Amino acid sequence: MTLLSVENLRVTFPSDHGPVEVVRGLSFTLGRERLGIVGESGSGKSMTGRAVMGLVAPPGRVTADRLEFEGRDLRSLPEREFRALRGPRMSMVLQDPRYSLNPVIRIGAQIEEALAVHGNLTAKDRRTRMLDALNAVRIDDPERVARLYPHEVSGGMGQRVMIAMMVVLEPALMIADEPTSALDVSVRGQVLDILDDLVKRRGMGLMLISHDLNMVARWCDRILVMYRGEVVEELGAGALHQAQHPYTRGLIASLPRLDETRDRLPVLDRSLL
Amino acid sequence: MIPTAWLLSDDPETRWQARLGQGYRLSRALLRNPLSVVGLSIIIALLLVAAFAPWLAPFSAVEGDLADRLQPPSAVHWMGTDELGRDILSRVIYGARITLGIVLLVAVIAAPLGLLIGTVAGYFGGWIDRVLMGLTDIFLSLPRLILALAFVAALGPGIENAVIAIAITAWPVYARIARAEVLTFRNAEFLDAVRMQDASSVRIIALHVMPLCLSSTIVRVTLDMAGIILTAAGLGFLGLGAQPPLPEWGAMISRGRDFILDQWWVATMPGFAIVVVSLGFCLFGDGLRDVLDPKQRGRG
């Protein structure tokens, strides 16, 4: 079932030298699956996520032939209704949890506050659901963590709290923008497992935005490779070695490997692209 | 005429071209804001008036004709005359010199002093910071005009002492701002890098730390100019600043106070001058802040 369908998405910013397109005619659909969007800085991958969430700040401009989420046209949606969608139906996890959590409110209270949009829950219900959410992101003693302030937890734990805050509302679509790049490798796996679990058990659609080609390739059902605001290639799960486009191939070649024996790494020749 | 493409080049060939290019970008941004243009025009007008006072003033600033005392504004005396028959327009024009002198002297003394104390405190931290900031807080906790009054009372009235007193009361603000600015980057890696090059602390503070605090200090000084003018006028008004017959604006208002009901122009004209010049510095300072410190834009 299609959750999100995007056709010919464009994001434009004005500059001294006229308008600059950061996303240039992107089209894709997302079902209840893990879609990876990879690209280097400036490829427009983050802007794509923000455009879907309706978070491109002026003077940026978003246009699309089609931008539908759960059958609703996002292009003409008034800001008030959009706000009601964000959180309960679609949510976003960012790179660094430290900037997304309120430093002076206890973690438990922040998650319960996120539930306030549901309105008709009793305080006891809210607390139960908050603890469930912390449990769902594999926090062993949710009671204790709920009492902590954001600065008292590690980066990995903070990211899990962020995800718990998103999950508690059971959104249909989650956009994760570099959710693991601020984390250690050992914690990365756990965070990805949690996201995976949410997709499988709750039937959530996930857009994973990252610069890490290998991680996305290992972990997503489908990958879109972006370069200069366009999708240059779409690949299936684990099919990284079948990449055809010179950009993707160049990227793969320029990554050092564990059994590296090359004296120099091949450098991407941008003039050929 | 220098071509703008040369100024805006991303790849300047010499140090000078790079500096001129930066200056050009800055002034272009500044001139896009109409209010800062108004402020700048007022400041330039003040400078010109002060420089050409002897040619602009129709009469003497210190000698009057007692027969012509307390004349209302007319074709001869545009701003009227005071109780000694002196032409108020001429006095206001000469007064621009005094005001400008006070403002410049205070800025030259207070800003570098505050910048130095603030950067040293912020860079070293520890007990140096505590001592210097303790001192700063003592000065900050006293009302500015009262403190200036106390200093002038101790030093004796007169324009030089007024300048010194105002400068002494003005520096703590700059020290606070500079220190706060330093704290945001004192652990930055670019400072670690120069330290690893064996640079001395003096060199690091002077060449690497201070330049980063300079723009916020300049902005603050410009915004403070209005306050400095008012403090100077206040001291003049209380008879502790410029002494008669010097045409200082505050002292002029003070003299005009006695006739404010019947001869309103005597106090009002120098008052206008103070308001216009203060406004000029404020508008220019606001524009300068937007250009030099974009992250502050839209905040108080």
Place this chain on the structure above:
Amino acid sequence: MISVRDLSVRFGETTVLHSVSFDVAKGESFALLGESGSGKSTILKALSGQVTDWTGALQIADTVLRPGHRARLARTVQMVFQDPFGSLHPRRTLDDTLSEPLAIHGQPDRDKRVLAMLDAVGLPRRFRFRLPHQLSGGQRQRVAIARALMLDPPVLLLDEPTSALDVSVQAEILNLLKSLQEEKGLTFLLVTHDLPVVSFMCDRLAILRAGRIEEMADVAALRAARLESDYGQELIRRSQHG
């Protein structure tokens, strides 16, 4: 070239390094591998004089470091930092940044040497009077490398020099570092969490965990995925399947 004996560092109550010892030979590339909190960066800070509160014995080239005392090490050792955005002064042009070490040490021929260094790190000469914000991340990292080499130190400390860069740019910077090392016979001490980068760049490695060295190995063991310690194997597994 670098000798570290029983290095221990404590910050207040917590000990971040527990008597760590290793040696790096001249012209060698040695990697300190570990996750955040393993103490790998603290070793660099002690060697570069940013942390002076340590016990043990440290020596770089002919200079013996003393605890509690900042040695003048500029011509012996320099550092390339992780974040190319935070390691360059935002208001100083490339020319200012690169001539600063020469000015501090009163060395002649600054213009000529700055231009030569721009060539050496592959930056166009026309960039000389640019400010950092006019450069990309990779170009900034080239400037940081150029700055580190201005005084011709025999030892470079590299603190995750490519982890903030795009992969295609990472390849360029790693290639550049390798070429410079061969050309100038530099000794590298590289701190990283990235195993493949170690395979490409280094001759030997030490794996750190919670302030202790778990294992020292030759890079051949890493390439063959045959590290001896359990933790080493775990790192390999995560790197391949993470």
